[in-house]
Amino acid sequence: MNHPVNAETDHQRLLSQYTEIAALAGALAHEIRNPLSTISLNLELMTEDLSKEENPRDQRVLRKVRIVQRECDRLTQLLEDFMRFARAGEPELERVDLNAEVTEFIEFFRPEAQAARLELSPHLSTDLPGVRLDRDLFRQVLLNLARNAREAMPAGGSLEFLSQRTGERVELALIDNGPGMSKETQAKVCEVFFTTKPNGSGLGLPTVRKIIERHGGTMQIDSEPGRGTRITLSLPAAVELKA
Ligand SMILES: Nc1ncnc2c1ncn2[C@@H]1O[C@H](COP(=O)(O)OP(=O)(O)OP(=O)(O)O)[C@@H](O)[C@H]1O
Numbered sequence: 001m002n003h004p005v006n007a008e009t010d011h012q013r014l015l016s017q018y019t020e021i022a023a024l025a026g027a028l029a030h031e032i033r034n035p036l037s038t039i040s041l042n043l044e045l046m047t048e049d050l051s052k053e054e055n056p057r058d059q060r061v062l063r064k065v066r067i068v069q070r071e072c073d074r075l076t077q078l079l080e081d082f083m084r085f086a087r088a089g090e091p092e093l094e095r096v097d098l099n100a101e102v103t104e105f106i107e108f109f110r111p112e113a114q115a116a117r118l119e120l121s122p123h124l125s126t127d128l129p130g131v132r133l134d135r136d137l138f139r140q141v142l143l144n145l146a147r148n149a150r151e152a153m154p155a156g157g158s159l160e161f162l163s164q165r166t167g168e169r170v171e172l173a174l175i176d177n178g179p180g181m182s183k184e185t186q187a188k189v190c191e192v193f194f195t196t197k198p199n200g201s202g203l204g205l206p207t208v209r210k211i212i213e214r215h216g217g218t219m220q221i222d223s224e225p226g227r228g229t230r231i232t233l234s235l236p237a238a239v240e241l242k243a
C-alpha cells in the first residue's frame, strides 16, 4: 500500500471524493436557502398580523412564531456562512498594498467597533512589499477576525493591527486583549462548526484559514486564557516587477 503509485491514486481518489462531497454540500445549502426564505417571509407576515391582535391566545401564538423566526434566522446565517466557506476556494488575485486594504477595512469596521467600545489601533510598517490578494476574500478574513475579537470582548477592549515584513513574506497580526482561549478551545477552533457561542456557526476561523492557505499563506493562533489572542497571517510577498 505504501507504493508511491498507489499512494498517488489513493490521493487522487480521496481528492475527487472530497470535491464531489463539497460540491454536493454547497448545492444542498443552496437548495435549502430558497424554501427557508419563503418560510421566513411568511413568519414575518404572521408576526405582523398577530401583533395587531390583543387577545391572549394570539399573543401566545405570536411568542411561538417569534421563536421559530429566530431559529429561521439562525439557519439562514448558518447557510450563508457555509456557502461562503464552500466558495472560499477560488481567489482572484491582484497585486495590492496590504496596508491600504487594512486601512480601508478599519474605516469600514469603525462604526461597529465604536458601538462595541472596541478600540482599533493600526501599527502598519511603511516598507511593505506588495502582496497578491483577492480583495473580497481578504476583507472576509479581516471581518471574521475583527468580529471574533469584538465578540470575545462584550464590554469593549482593544484590537491592534500590526503589519511587518519578515524576509520574503508579509505578516499581519490582529492582537486583542480579550479573555483568550483555553488549550482545549485552541485545539478545535479550526474544525468546521466548532463554536463556544450560542449563535455561532463555527465557520469563521476555518474560512479564514482556508482563504489564507489558498493565497499560499499561513495562519497562526497564539492565545492564553486571560492574556488575549494574537492571530498572525503570513503571506508571500509579490514578485517585484520593477527593478
Ligand atoms: N479573538 C478571540 N478571542 C477569544 N476566543 C476566540 C477568538 N476568536 C475565536 N475564538 C474562539 O474560537 C471559536 C471559533 O471561532 P469561529 O470564528 O471559527 O466561529 P464563531 O465565531 O464561534 O462562529 P462564526 O464566526 O461562524 O459566527 C469561537 O467560538 C471562540 O470560542
Ligand SMILES: [Mg+2]
Binding pocket: 144, 147, 148, 203, 204, 205
Ligand atoms: Mg467567528
